[in-house]
Amino acid sequence: MKQYDYLIVGAGFYGAVFAHEAHKRGCKCLVIDKRNHIGGNAYTEEVNRINVHKYGVHVFHTANKKVWDYLNAFTTFNHFVLSPVANYKGELYNLPFNMNTFCQLWKVRTPAEAMAKIEEQTKEFASITHPANLEEQALVLAGREVYEKLIKGYSEKQWGVKATEIPAFVIRRLPFRFTYDNNYFNDPYQGIPIGGYTRLFGKLLKGVEVQLGQDFLLNKKAYLNKAGKVVYTGSMDAYFDYCYGSLGYRSLRFDHQLLAGIDNFQGVAQMNYTDPAVPYTRILEHKHFELGKQPDTVITYEYPTTWQQGDEPYYPINDAANTALYEKYKLLAQQESNVIFGGRLAEYKCYDMDKVIERALTYFENER
Numbered sequence: 048m049k050q051y052d053y054l055i056v057g058a059g060f061y062g063a064v065f066a067h068e069a070h071k072r073g074c075k076c077l078v079i080d081k082r083n084h085i086g087g088n089a090y091t092e093e094v095n096r097i098n099v100h101k102y103g104v105h106v107f108h109t110a111n112k113k114v115w116d117y118l119n120a121f122t123t124f125n126h127f128v129l130s131p132v133a134n135y136k137g138e139l140y141n142l143p144f145n146m147n148t149f150c151q152l153w154k155v156r157t158p159a160e161a162m163a164k165i166e167e168q169t170k171e172f173a174s175i176t177h178p179a180n181l182e183e184q185a186l187v188l189a190g191r192e193v194y195e196k197l198i199k200g201y202s203e204k205q206w207g208v209k210a211t212e213i214p215a216f217v218i219r220r221l222p223f224r225f226t227y228d229n230n231y232f233n234d235p236y237q238g239i240p241i242g243g244y245t246r247l248f249g250k251l252l253k254g255v256e257v258q259l260g261q262d263f264l265l266n267k268k269a270y271l272n273k274a275g276k277v278v279y280t281g282s283m284d285a286y287f288d289y290c291y292g293s294l295g296y297r298s299l300r301f302d303h304q305l306l307a308g309i310d311n312f313q314g315v316a317q318m319n320y321t322d323p324a325v326p327y328t329r330i331l332e333h334k335h336f337e338l339g340k341q342p343d344t345v346i347t348y349e350y351p352t353t354w355q356q357g358d359e360p361y362y363p364i365n366d367a368a369n370t371a372l373y374e375k376y377k378l379l380a381q382q383e384s385n386v387i388f389g390g391r392l393a394e395y396k397c398y399d400m401d402k403v404i405e406r407a408l409t410y411f412e413n414e415r
């Protein structure tokens with residue numbers, strides 16, 4: 048007899064939703080996380096009554112009504128709509144690229160004028176029929192001015208290499224919108240959980256045993272023996288002790304600052320810095336995610352960094368070499384018959400939160 052039906056490694060969305068569903072079905076579950084909190088990367092921490100997104104901006108958005116309804120049983124979402132502003136050497140532009148952006152760039156007023164301007168800007172790159180990298184792709188789609196001011200610097204900081212070394216597929220299409228609409232997402236459902244994400248995770252994990260500050264990999268054999276099945280949401284290469292080498296990731300450094308007595312620092316939740324000379328990619332101002340009126344504010348500078356073993360692997364780099372390496376690890380994973388590999392790290396995909404929740408729920412649908 049095993050001590051638990053499920054040992055769940057990771058208290059992020061995949062682990063928490065999985066644990067909730069298993070617990071609901073009468074299974075005995077243990078959730079462990081090496082961090083000292085639940086919530087994974089969506090974790091929020093309250094500072095001066097402001098919920099701070101400790102691992103970067105997390106805006107919930109989805110087109111999946113089932114996932115939306117599911118989460119609404121645990122939280123109420125506010126009506127926040129992500130509308131970032133780009134800052135290029137002090138010039139401000141609305142994102143995503145829409146009529147406001149085109150008006151700010153070129154003083155055009157109508158969709159026809161904007162389309163004509165884009166056509167004029169892209170004309171000289173018409174001979175590039177098969178863009179070989181992000182730079183060529185962006186020039187073909189948007190022309191030099193949009194590329195230089197809004198795409199090049201940001202992308203190079205984000206990925207840590209020249210735009211000519213970033214694969215073209217990163218921007219197969221540019222979401223140009225010929226309406227005055229600054230909503231970053233196209234999904235019908237969007238918002239921030241009122242009271243923060245951590246409270247939502249507390250509800251998902253109600254009644255489930257949780258042990259924090261526990262690294263599964265430091266005691267892997269003992270943990271594998273504890274439960275009938277293990278759900279692993281950490282990195283796939285780490286699980287196998289990097290036996291084929293490391294997968295590629297980008298990491299991030301967050302500089303959180305409480306600005307006491309300042310009630311409004313930048314007037315927007317997210318400002319992207321697209322100038323390559325500025326070392327960070329964005330500044331978040333957390334109170335605006337929750338439409339807050341507190342007397343203080345908390346801001347976060349986000350710096351992309353090179354990943355090395357031991358750093359937090361925030362973004363999988365899904366290029367051809369890493370995809371091939373991941374496929375090798377996947378063959379090993381298939382031999383671990385009692386382990387379910389799920390979530391963003393174990394599946395090595397830049398899933399948004401809704402997708403991760405959908406995948407955890409699908410496991411139980413398939414089980415029936």
Ligand SMILES: Cc1cc2nc3c(=O)[nH]c(=O)nc-3n(C[C@H](O)[C@H](O)[C@H](O)COP(=O)(O)OP(=O)(O)OC[C@H]3O[C@@H](n4cnc5c(N)ncnc54)[C@H](O)[C@@H]3O)c2cc1C
Pocket residue numbers: 056057058059060061062079080081082086087088089102103104105106107108261262263264280281282299361362389390391392398399400401403
């Ligand atoms: C900077 C950033 C911004 C994002 N913004 C958005 C957004 O605006 N909207 C959106 O929908 N999605 C966003 N995402 C994606 C979102 O974070 C993920 O979809 C979601 O967090 C994935 O959940 P998960 O459970 O798979 O992984 P995680 O949230 O990463 O949770 C995995 C957990 O496993 C734990 N763990 C790993 N290894 C071990 C181990 N060996 N032992 C014990 N515990 C372990 C980790 O500590 C972690 O808590 C963003 C991601 C990043 C990095």
